[in-house]
Amino acid sequence: MVTKRLLEIAEKGVELSIEGGVDQAQVAAFLVDSALTRFANSQIHQNVATKRGGVTMKVVVGKRIGALMVNSLDERQIQEAAGKAVKIAKVSPPNKDFKSLPKPARWKPIRGTFDRNTAQCDPDSRAEIVKEAIDTAHVKSRLVEAVAGSLSTGAYAFSVANSLGVSAWAQITETSLTTTVISKSKGSQGFGSSEQHSRRIRDIDPRRTGDQAAEKSVSSINPKKIPTGDYEVVLSPRAVASLLMFLGYIGFSAASYQDGQSFVKYNLNKQAFDPSLDVTDDPTDPKTLYAFPVDGEGVPKWRMHLIKTGKVSTRSICHNSFTAGKEKRKKSTGHALPPMYGFYSRPMPFNIVVAPGDASVDEMISETKHGIFVTRFHYTNPVEPAKVILTGLTRDGTFLIENGEITKPTMNLRYTDSMLSALKTIPLIGKSLEIVEEVTTPAMRLQKLRFTGITQF
């Protein structure tokens, strides 16, 4: 079993570090076996498979810390790395905020996170799935000009050990299919896209993504220019996921909170969002993709509320052992990133789940008098993180809703708005959840989103 071998490597790394004269040591070993078939212009143009493994190690001498990552699982190289990490720690200035590596805590594996068929999916099988998505889109309409996208499969495993007795591991598979369709009629192009994420390759339905993307694309031909301003919006789960991803990244990380750069700090226990908004970070929910039972330090993960009835609190903040050590009586919430993500030091939520409501997307549209339907946002970025002002553009299917009906495609629009305003009034939340990478969410209808610009297509 991969995780057993990785744990032996991690334990050996800890042993070698301690022999080097350090007070504490933590080693996480990982293996990522992944493949990706990418297509564009209705043919496969990139097709890759890589196997990468390695260890991250952290050693502590007093309050001096050395961290090192090496992408090898070879014992001789790990021994060299341990020696180097010890040398780094001994010449580093002390880190007065460091308290301790985490102590061992009870944890249990999450069942059903690994699917052998996904891990072993071969290039011929990937090509067949891709072909089906492409063919479906072309059959849908003769206006379809080109189909692009990617099908990925991956198996991720890591084990963590530390000198205080932590011994933990995790293993998952994941797969995704994205499909983007470009169509054309009388000199005007239309764009549409669809995607699906799962941990099992058998769940991937290329006909669904091909069909949905083609339908959106053809419907988007000849988009109209509309005035900028405040609009009601119906957001697909993918569009909601973009906003929530950034909210998670800039708002709920202890790194932002402790620095005074998180909106949570200025909105504690206030009605920051609509009371119907309920968001958890829950690795134990089978609907989340990255269902690791422990984090990159071997600390157990559990379900925690980020937003409860529209309110945030100090309990919404995601910690690793270092950020927890900076506060009195605070423990890690299990949000250190897994070792394959390197040294990225910000703790952050990775399993965001938005509680469903009871509306369908059709109901959301029918209750919208004058609004915009958004399939997807593109290039979202924070403008003012502490006020959660984000900007980004719509993409791959943006439509005007008039008197409860979609009436025409619009050119892509730029929004610039604070999420404290946009998510303040959410008249309807969808009843069906979709997995969109680290966010699992339904569609939403927002009372108001501010559009500040428009593109030319």
Next chain:
Amino acid sequence: MSLDLGKLGLDEAVKAGASYADVRIGEILNEILTVKNGIPEEVNFSQTKGFGIRVMANGSWGFAGSVDLTRKEVAEIAQKAVAIAKASAKVKKKAVSLREAAARKDKYSTKMKKDPFKVPLEEKMDILMETERTLAKQSSLIKVSYAFFRAMQEKKLFMSTEGAEIHQNINWGGGGVLAVAIRNGEVQRRSYPSSFRGNFATSGYEFFESLDLLGHARRVGEEAVQLLEAKKCPSTKTNLIITGDQLALQIHESCGHPTELDRALGMEADYAGTSFLSPDKLGKYRYGSEHVTIVADATVPGGLGTFGYDDEATPARKVPLVEDGRFVGYQSSRETAWLLGLKESSGGMRADSPLAIPLIRMTNINLLPGKWKAKEIIEDTQDGVLMETNRSWSIDDRRLNFQFGTEIGWEIKKGCKNAMIRNPTYTGITPEFWGSCDAVSKDDWKMWGTPNCGKGVPGQVMYVGHGCGTARFGNVRVGLIK
């Protein structure tokens, strides 16, 4: 770097049915040091070793890579890459081909005086600790202060079935400082020499030393605090003057990415998007005003995108993209050059590790110097806003509608820098914006390094450069945050 392993990979690929193969064997060292609020927050080293084999079989591409540099693994990975290419060929409309290129054998190394990996860690940490202390003590309103250092060394060997054999040793590094001042929920940031951890160059440790972070710490801290009191950016259309540290990102997003030929040909349509600079516009389209000449130049000394050869063994070269405002060239690869009927690749194929396939990536995308002095541009402006140092960015998937925010701005009235402005933002449409450029400086032209350019699926992060000074644009919409 083992020539034997490389040759084995090529031989095995050909034996398995490849009509073309190349192998890259590489080792990347990375050192990241960060001091934050008086503590060494990051003292991190990483080492990546591995190889990747790219093959063409049955007219399609396949690629496989591994970190296990053994003969057995190299042979297996070569066979795997060919099996992948043969699977690709099952969903093929047109067989892939490459523009012809001479197969060279050569060596290239970044010129450097001081190897940053040989400078004692204590020495580097001392500089960062002192700089950060100086920054923090400027005011109690500075709640977060950082000093950054980074060095990277990439050793790589490229071999191909055409006979190319290129050894390269690329070194780059740099650093910066950042102060965050906070009062009553208002958060202001100020950086030097640029945001996102500073400025970077292909160079030795001497580039980091030349930044003189300590010498700039006081001003950076003071400006962060002054920004808390600064006036809001007016919401209007006006003249906009942009300094080099912001203009570099403007060039990156609105010229660098749209002139990537893979984007223009739809190869990135599913992720980053396509380009408004479609092939039918090549040589005809007015991209900007006559003041705008932009090149992709992998040869400029110190540029973060400077190297000897790209990851297809095409020699580093200087290629025009925009000449006197006219769109004249793409950044290309051997495959895309062949697809579009171009004479040769622009030499922009780069991978962020031996385990990744090369993609068309920016080298150094430079706005060539104009005739003005930066000071003269300000003196010549009756009414406008000057913006400096990027804070936020966003652009659509064809690279037309963009919006940027900067850390700091100033009102310009009657040729003088007047009141400081906080949270300045501006927006526009790429060709209209560059079409309104009426002044480009020459005296403050320098290279800016962007070490974090993302592209591709799976995602890759590349180091690229931008040469520019100060420039002025007319009738730009500024002040979008109410």
